[in-house]
Amino acid sequence: MHRVLVVDDEPQILRALVINLRARSYEVDTAPDGATALRLAADRHPDAVILDLGLPDMDGVDVIHGIRGWTRVPIIVLSARHTSDKKVQALDAGADDYVTKPFGMDELLARLRAAVRRSEPAPVEEGAVVETEGFTVDLAAKKVHRDGRDVRLTPTEWHLLEVLIRNAGRLVSQRQLLQEVWGPSYRTETNYLRVYMAQLRRKLERNPSAPRHLITEPGMGYRFER
Numbered sequence: 474m475h476r477v478l479v480v481d482d483e484p485q486i487l488r489a490l491v492i493n494l495r496a497r498s499y500e501v502d503t504a505p506d507g508a509t510a511l512r513l514a515a516d517r518h519p520d521a522v523i524l525d526l527g528l529p530d531m532d533g534v535d536v537i538h539g540i541r542g543w544t545r546v547p548i549i550v551l552s553a554r555h556t557s558d559k560k561v562q563a564l565d566a567g568a569d570d571y572v573t574k575p576f577g578m579d580e581l582l583a584r585l586r587a588a589v590r591r592s593e594p595a596p597v598e599e600g601a602v603v604e605t606e607g608f609t610v611d612l613a614a615k616k617v618h619r620d621g622r623d624v625r626l627t628p629t630e631w632h633l634l635e636v637l638i639r640n641a642g643r644l645v646s647q648r649q650l651l652q653e654v655w656g657p658s659y660r661t662e663t664n665y666l667r668v669y670m671a672q673l674r675r676k677l678e679r680n681p682s683a684p685r686h687l688i689t690e691p692g693m694g695y696r697f698e699r
Contacts, residue, residue, distance in 0.1 A: 474498055474499070474500055475499055475500070475520040475521065475589055476499070476500040476501070476502065476517060476518070476519045476520050477494055477499050477500070477501050477502070477519055477520065477521050477522070477523060477585070478501075478502045478503075478504065478510065478513055478514055478517065478519040478521070478522045478523070479491065479494070479501060479502070479503050479504070479522075479523045480503075480504045480505075480506075480507070480509075480510040480522065480523065480524045480525055480528070480533075480536065481503075481505070481523075481524075481525040481551065482505045482506060482525065482527070482528055482529050483525070486525075486551075486574075487503050487505070489578070490523065491503060493578050493582065494582075497582065502517050502519065505529070506528050506529050506530045506531075507528045507530050507531035507532075507533070507535065507536045507539075508530055508531070510522075510524065510528075510536050510540075511536060511539045511540065514539075514540050514544070514546070515543075518544075518546075519546060520546065520547075520589055520592070521546060521547045521548075521549065521585055521588055521589050521592075522540065522546055522547070522548045522549070523549050523551055523581075523585070524536060524537065524548055524549070524550055524551065524568075525550075525551050525552055526550060526551075526552040526554055526559070526563065527552060527553065527554070533550065533552070533563070534562055534563055534566045537550075537563060537566040537567050537568055538566055538567070540567075541566065541567035541627070545592065545625065545626065545627050545628055545631075546592070547569045547570075547588035547589060547591065547592050547627075547628050547629075548567065548568045548569055548570075549568070549569060549570045549571075549572060549581070549584060549585060549588055550563045550568045550570065550571045550572065551572050551574065551576065551581070552571070552572075552573060552574060553573065553574040554573070557664065560664070561664060561668055564665065564668045564669070565668055565671075565672065567627050569588050569591070569627060569628060569629040570584050570587075570588055570629075570655070572584060580658070583656070584656070587655070587656050588628070588629075591628045591629060591631075591632045591654070592628035601613045603638050603641070603699070604699075605685075605686050605699050606685075607619060607677065607678065607679050607685070607686065608624065608677050608686075610634065610638055612635060612638065612639075615631060617631075617634070617676075617677070619676075619677060624676050624677065626673075626676065629654065629655075629669060630669055630672055630673055630676075632653075632654045633650065633654050633666075633669050633670070633673065634673055634677075634697075636649075636650060636653050636654060637650075637687065637695060637696070637697035638697050640696075640697065641697050641698070641699065642696070642697070642698060643696065644690055644693060644694050644695075644696050645694050645695055645696065646693060646694040647663055647666055647693070647694045647695075648660050648694075649694070650666060650694065650695065651663070651665065651666065666695070670687060670689070670695060673687055674687050685698070686698055686699065
C-alpha cells in the first residue's frame with residue numbers, strides 16, 4: 474500500500490483526491506499549506522506527493538526545493554498556472570510531472586501510478602556497473618558516483634539516464650524517451666527532455682555546456698557515450 478501526500482488549499486480538490494485515492498487503496502495525508510506539507514513529508518515519508526503551486530504561505534516551487542533537499546520521492550505538480558515558464562521552473566526544481574487544472578481524475582491517477590513505478594527498485598542485475606571518465610553508474614543499486622561522492626538524482630532523472638545507458642552508443646529518439654520515461658501521453662512534451670537533460674548534465678558532466686557523455690542529436694534525440 475502506497476502513501477500519498479496531497480497538498481492543496483482548495484477543500485473541494487482535497488476532498489475529491491482523498492476520496493479517489495482511498496478508493497484505490499492509497500493511504501492519504503493532506504496539507505493546506507507549504508509549511509504543513511514539509512512537516513508531513515518529513516514525518517510520514519510518503520511514496521508520492523501531489524502538490525499545488527498556489528499555496529497561501531509559500532510558492533509551491535519552494536516546497537519542491539524543501540522536499541528535494543533530502544528525498545527523491547516522486548512529486549506531481551497540480552496547478553492552474555498554464556505558462557510554459559512556470560512548468561519548466563517546477564520541473565527544474567525537481568518535480569517529476571506537471572498537471573494543469575482543471576484535470577481529469579483518471580489521467581492524474583495514471584500519472585501517479587507511473588511516477589510511483591519509476592521510483593520503485595528495479596530487479597537486481599549482476600555486474601550492471603557503467604564507468605565513464607567522470608562518473609560511475611550502478612544500474613542494480615540505482616546509484617551514481619562522481620568524484621568519490623554520491624550524486625542525488627530524482628526518480629525521473631534516474632529513469633532518463635537509465636534508458637540512455639541501456640542504449641549506449643545508439644540514438645534514442647525524443648519520442649521513445651518521452652514514452653519510456655513519462656508514458657504514451659507525453660510524446661510531444663519535448664520541453665521535459667530539455668529540462669531534465671540540462672539537470673543531468675549539471676550533475677554529471679564536467680562541462681555541462683559541452684557534454685562528453687550525454688549528447689544531443691538536434692531535432693532527433695539523445696545518445697549516451699562512455
